[in-house]
Amino acid sequence: MAGRLIYLIGPSGSGKDSLLDAARPRLVERGCRLVRRVITRSAEAVGEAAQGVSPEQFAAMDAQGAFALSWQANGLSYGIPREIDDWLAAGDDVLVNGSRAHLAQTRERYPTLLVLLLTVDQAVLRQRLIARGRESLEDIEERLARNARFTAELIAGNGAGLFVLDNSGPLEHTVARLLCCLDHGHSI
Numbered sequence: 001m002a003g004r005l006i007y008l009i010g011p012s013g014s015g016k017d018s019l020l021d022a023a024r025p026r027l028v029e030r031g032c033r034l035v036r037r038v039i040t041r042s043a044e045a046v047g048e049a050a051q052g053v054s055p056e057q058f059a060a061m062d063a064q065g066a067f068a069l070s071w072q073a074n075g076l077s078y079g080i081p082r083e084i085d086d087w088l089a090a091g092d093d094v095l096v097n098g099s100r101a102h103l104a105q106t107r108e109r110y111p112t113l114l115v116l117l118l119t120v121d122q123a124v125l126r127q128r129l130i131a132r133g134r135e136s137l138e139d140i141e142e143r144l145a146r147n148a149r150f151t152a153e154l155i156a157g158n159g160a161g162l163f164v165l166d167n168s169g170p171l172e173h174t175v176a177r178l179l180c181c182l183d184h185g186h187s188i
């Protein structure tokens with residue numbers, strides 16, 4: 001039986017990477033795979049959770065069919081390696097750090113996907129982005145503006161197939177909600 005594609009989306013700074021990191025051991029215990037994204041960002045800025053490549057390397061990988069999914073956002077290109085299709089075919093669940101803008105295309109390719117939308121209060125979000133210190137203030141404002149366009153639209157338009165996880169509180173609470181959602185197919 002094919003595994004489930006679990007597509008984690010949410011505003012920049014809502015805590016997607018933090019949540020995946022914190023939940024990693026317990027996800028692995030449950031047989032859920034996590035994939036390392038390929039991003040056209042410097043190796044220092046991508047951290048362990050992604051592979052940093054140049055735009056030329058990314059284009060070459062894309063042309064060779066290296067990606068199951070790919071998109072552009074925030075001036076960067078993102079690729080999800082094709083190996084996820086082998087894992088899904090083998091029956092493993094796969095959790096990916098996805099894009100809200102690319103949700104419709106992802107759903108076309110993976111119609112049974114489970115969508116997890118991570119949310120956080122807007123004021124908390126601004127503070128977290130500033131504290132993270134990865135982007136300039138101008139870039140942060142652009143990310144916040146991009147966020148405002150998505151969240152309400154997604155919640156209004158997706159209903160049944162989408163679970164909302166609020167990450168305004170302690171990360172450990174969000175980890176518990178994520179695991180509950182995966183174990184029971186619903187949020188708490």
Ligand SMILES: Nc1ncnc2c1ncn2[C@@H]1O[C@H](COP(=O)(O)OP(=O)(O)O)[C@@H](O)[C@H]1O
Pocket residue numbers: 010011012013014015016017018019128129131132167168169170171172174
């Ligand atoms: N529940 C939380 N409580 C406090 N800080 C958090 C929480 N979740 C994430 N953060 C912090 O918020 C910032 C953005 O988180 P990050 O995981 O990089 O978000 P994303 O991957 O969605 O852009 C990081 O500095 C992270 O440490």
Ligand SMILES: O=P(O)(O)OC[C@H]1O[C@H](OP(=O)(O)OP(=O)(O)O)[C@H](O)[C@@H]1O
Pocket residue numbers: 009010011012013014016017073074076078097098099100101102146
């Ligand atoms: O369409 P959107 O939902 O806005 O998403 C656009 C991209 O931004 C996020 O990545 P990235 O890790 O670069 O950004 P972040 O860490 O700042 O969230 C997300 O994972 C997508 O790849």
